Amino acid sequence: MRNSMKVARWEFKKNMKNKSFIISLLVTPLLFIIFSSLPSLLDMFKSESDHVKVYVQDEMNIWGSVEKILLSQGIDWDVQEAIKDENEMKEIIKKTENTAYISFSEDFMEQGKLTVYTNEKIDKDFRGQMNVLVQPLRELQIENLHLSQQEKDIINQGINIDAVSLSNDVSEWKSDPLKRLVPGVFAGIILFSIVMTGMMIFQSASNEKKEKVAEIVLSSLDSSELMQGKIIGYFALGITQVLAWILIIVPFFIWKNDYPILEYLLVPETLLLVFIAVLGYLLFAAIFAGIGATFEDMDQTSNFQGIVFLLPWLPAALFSPVISDPEGMIAQAGSYFPLTSPAVLIMRLSVLESWPWIEISISIIILLISIWLFMKLAGKIFKIGILMYGKNATPKEILKWLKY
Amino acid sequence: MTEPVLTVNKIGKSFKNKQIIKDISFEVNKGEIMAILGPNGAGKSTTIRNIMGILHPDEGTVKFHGRSAGTIPRHRIGYLPEERGLYKKVSIMDILLYFAELKDYPVKKAKERALTYLKKLGLEGKEKSSIEELSKGMGQKVQFIASIIHEPDLLILDEPFSGLDPVSQEVIKSEIKELADKGTAILLSAHQMNLVEELCDRLFMIHRGEKVISGTMDEVKAQYANYKCTVRGHNEKGILERLPQVQRVEQSGELATLYLEADIRPSVWLKQLPDNIHIQELSLSRISLHEIFIDIASDKKLWGEGEKHA
Numbered sequence: 001m002r003n004s005m006k007v008a009r010w011e012f013k014k015n016m017k018n019k020s021f022i023i024s025l026l027v028t029p030l031l032f033i034i035f036s037s038l039p040s041l042l043d044m045f046k047s048e049s050d051h052v053k054v055y056v057q058d059e060m061n062i063w064g065s066v067e068k069i070l071l072s073q074g075i076d077w078d079v080q081e082a083i084k085d086e087n088e089m090k091e092i093i094k095k096t097e098n099t100a101y102i103s104f105s106e107d108f109m110e111q112g113k114l115t116v117y118t119n120e121k122i123d124k125d126f127r128g129q130m131n132v133l134v135q136p137l138r139e140l141q142i143e144n145l146h147l148s149q150q151e152k153d154i155i156n157q158g159i160n161i162d163a164v165s166l167s168n169d170v171s172e173w174k175s176d177p178l179k180r181l182v183p184g185v186f187a188g189i190i191l192f193s194i195v196m197t198g199m200m201i202f203q204s205a206s207n208e209k210k211e212k213v214a215e216i217v218l219s220s221l222d223s224s225e226l227m228q229g230k231i232i233g234y235f236a237l238g239i240t241q242v243l244a245w246i247l248i249i250v251p252f253f254i255w256k257n258d259y260p261i262l263e264y265l266l267v268p269e270t271l272l273l274v275f276i277a278v279l280g281y282l283l284f285a286a287i288f289a290g291i292g293a294t295f296e297d298m299d300q301t302s303n304f305q306g307i308v309f310l311l312p313w314l315p316a317a318l319f320s321p322v323i324s325d326p327e328g329m330i331a332q333a334g335s336y337f338p339l340t341s342p343a344v345l346i347m348r349l350s351v352l353e354s355w356p357w358i359e360i361s362i363s364i365i366i367l368l369i370s371i372w373l374f375m376k377l378a379g380k381i382f383k384i385g386i387l388m389y390g391k392n393a394t395p396k397e398i399l400k401w402l403k404y
Numbered sequence: 405m406t407e408p409v410l411t412v413n414k415i416g417k418s419f420k421n422k423q424i425i426k427d428i429s430f431e432v433n434k435g436e437i438m439a440i441l442g443p444n445g446a447g448k449s450t451t452i453r454n455i456m457g458i459l460h461p462d463e464g465t466v467k468f469h470g471r472s473a474g475t476i477p478r479h480r481i482g483y484l485p486e487e488r489g490l491y492k493k494v495s496i497m498d499i500l501l502y503f504a505e506l507k508d509y510p511v512k513k514a515k516e517r518a519l520t521y522l523k524k525l526g527l528e529g530k531e532k533s534s535i536e537e538l539s540k541g542m543g544q545k546v547q548f549i550a551s552i553i554h555e556p557d558l559l560i561l562d563e564p565f566s567g568l569d570p571v572s573q574e575v576i577k578s579e580i581k582e583l584a585d586k587g588t589a590i591l592l593s594a595h596q597m598n599l600v601e602e603l604c605d606r607l608f609m610i611h612r613g614e615k616v617i618s619g620t621m622d623e624v625k626a627q628y629a630n631y632k633c634t635v636r637g638h639n640e641k642g643i644l645e646r647l648p649q650v651q652r653v654e655q656s657g658e659l660a661t662l663y664l665e666a667d668i669r670p671s672v673w674l675k676q677l678p679d680n681i682h683i684q685e686l687s688l689s690r691i692s693l694h695e696i697f698i699d700i701a702s703d704k705k706l707w708g709e710g711e712k713h714a
Contacts, residue, residue, distance in 0.1 A: 003506065006502075006505055006506055007506075010502050010505075013498075014491070014494055018493070207491075211489040211490065211491055211492055212487050212488050212489030213488075213489055213490055213491055215483075215485040215487060215488065216483065216484075216485060216488060216490075216551075219456050219458070219481065219485070220478050220479065220507055221478070221506060222457075387458065
């Protein structure tokens with residue numbers, strides 16, 4: 001174990017001194033922030049540049065109340081009173097880009113139909129913004145009917161259909177989906193991050209072969225210590241990546257949103273979810289270490305080793321069926337299959353209010369057994385593969401090594 | 405007084421059904437340089453890998469003296485494998501310190517030693533460079549330093565001279581000699597027979613996985629290296645072949661090499677040379693290690709007939 005820790009420290013230090021690793025460590029979360037805030041940034045620029053000029057013919061004298069609602073929704077039109085008659089206004093609109101003409105006439109209240117003339121080139125959001133007019137205009141329409149307050153309230157209320165499924169559990173679900181989601185997403189990020197750095201084990205084992213250092217290193221420790229060291233070292237790197245995410249993204253998230261993230265995060269459930277993520281890492285780390293040791297030539301095109309990089313993405317295919325039906329067949333099967341179970345379990349536990357403890361236990365037991373088995377097999381492949389210089393191993397050779 | 409550090413006793417190893425090495429036994433003593441020789445594929449690296457515990461012998465034992473049987477005192481051994489390289493993108497000092505750490509050698513001392521040896525081998529000021537910035541020969545020197553950074557009791561060098569220019573070969577040779585003088589037991593394999601002759605105290609030659617020759621350099625020469633007589637002059641090959649105690653003649657133009665039988669006495673043999681032999685130049689010497697090696701590799705078996713090891 002002491003030797004494994006030396007290797008782990010070495011792998012950690014080697015990468016932390018590597019500029020491209022440091023850059024990716026910091027840039028990934030920054031990119032996440034940039035891309036997640038890009039739409040609102042773009043909106044900001046757009047609303048500054050594209051003020052629609054709206055000519056209003058206000059016979060009913062209602063614009064004052066409508067404008068307040070528009071402003072409260074962040075809609076900022078350049079409103080001008082229409083001083084000419086309808087036909088002349090239409091001509092002006094036709095000739096001038098980004099303009100519109102609204103006429104609140106007596107007819108519109110009775111017919112419930114408002115015609116808005118626009119130039120053919122108009123801000124694409126304008127149509128959506130117009131819908132904001134519906135609610136205040138409808139209220140005015142009702143107002144004009146001179147009904148009692150109670151009648152007005154009933155009409156304003158409309159009809160809502162609320163489907164509630166009944167079960168024995170006391171459901172808090174509707175009250176707070178974030179309670180489960182936040183720890184789940186957190187564990188998901190950890191799983192993603194450590195599995196991604198786990199892929200570097202593949203690279204590291206493969207390089208050790210390519211650079212022919214393996215035999216020198218193995219004169220000081222045995223192959224299982226070397227493999228363990230790599231797995232621990234890259235785990236630490238993955239956790240460092242997670243810390244970078246937390247330090248950069250969480251403050252940003254708290255600043256942008258008002259949710260009490262930390263309160264949601266600091267619950268016992270998070271521990272279990274993180275434990276599952278760590279199990280997921282160990283499983284993939286074993287696969288990457290074993291297969292990486294059989295692989296030397298990255299340029300060789302016909303290699304089956306590339307397939308292992310796809311394995312961690314398997315659960316992505318199950319994402320929508322699992323989320324839409326977290327207790328369904330696919331979700332259950334996914335939690336029992338070791339390659340998908342860490343991610344599928346995390347997905348399910350992020351949306352399920354009451355956790356299926358028996359299923360969770362069985363999944364974890366299957367996962368633990370698989371990790372033990374994969375580590376053992378990877379160890380065998382690693383031991384022989386790491387010293388086989390000069391070519392990539394074929395699946396047939398690897399199967400043979402497993403029999404030793 | 406010889407003090408054995410390593411004893412290899414009758415080890416054998418097969419891959420699939422093919423016997424790679426068989427019945428290999430030798431000792432390496434403190435302060436001694438022992439050469440393990442043989443043509444490519446003879447089983448030298450397999451023997452070394454069995455000693456290092458990278459492979460496990462099917463039969464026989466490897467014993468490190470002062471240690472309980474079956475344990476390999478890895479931190480007391482320095483190893484330079486035949487297939488070797490170093491991490492390309494890491495600084496030389498970091499690599500050397502990592503290897504020292506793996507051997508449980510104190511960092512501070514390792515740093516001092518690394519700097520001393522870098523200076524000695526002409527790599528002063530390169531400690532912050534990475535291997536990819538160095539030439540192949542410089543890289544080889546760093547690998548050599550990596551194998552001795554922790555002051556090993558036993559140093560195993562698998563072809564330490566391959567890929568080095570003659571100047572660097574000399575530098576490494578004198579370092580090896582110095583280490584042995586300080587008491588390190590050294591086992592090395594090499595193909596440069598001139599260097600082996602100059603450097604090694606004892607040798608062990610294997611061919612097709614089995615021992616063919618072993619002993620101190622003088623013993624081997626006395627026992628296996630017959631005399632050869634080189635004659636420059638106009639002579640027919642047939643006449644030379646008919647001379648007494650001549651096993652074989654190789655002739656190229658005026659230069660003829662006569663390989664003589666094992667038990668000749670040089671002065672007696674020279675006296676009985678007939679008058680009709682035309683001699684411009686004549687020399688009598690023992691067959692060199694290089695020639696013995698070539699003979700073995702090409703199965704000529706020129707040395708004494710009584711030896712039937714191969």
